[in-house]
Amino acid sequence: MDLQDQLKNLFPDHVSEETTDNPEETPDIWMQDDPIICKYEKRKGKPTTVLEGYTGAAEDFKKLAKDIKTTLSVGGSFKDDKIIIQGDYRDKIMQILKDKGFKVKRVGG
Template structure:
């Protein structure tokens, strides 16, 4: 059986299952901006990772960045993707919001 578990032991008695609390860690508090083009038919995008924001805040930040950069973008797996190579502009905008930002990759 794949869903079987130990509930009693002759040595220790009843076995109480301990709840597993998983606290999602978003990293070290540094927002990283990298350029990706693989799997996008040569078109480059800036991927912004390490943002410790909820879904609504992420959507608002993505909308603001797309508007300021004058390009499209999306939110995928908790990361923001902005079309084109706008790393320097995005870095300036995020640093103005008080975030610690690093440019990752080449």
């Protein structure tokens, strides 16, 4: 008997609310017509992936940056309307953005 069944026995009149919490789906992010530019740079000898060209609100871009960083389990930052990800993750980031519905353009290499 799991916890859910025990709670049903204790509170038989309670109606549970089913919540479908999907972390991959990010509602309330503005989709744009122009593609997001995904490029590779070396900064201080280390590889970085830079995303730029988002024309929506900065808060939406910050949410997108956080989603990418947690999905890939990497470090990064959001500065000057750019997402900077530590490491060369262009292919994975482009796939994540395409799954979310964004248009992505690969620049360099």
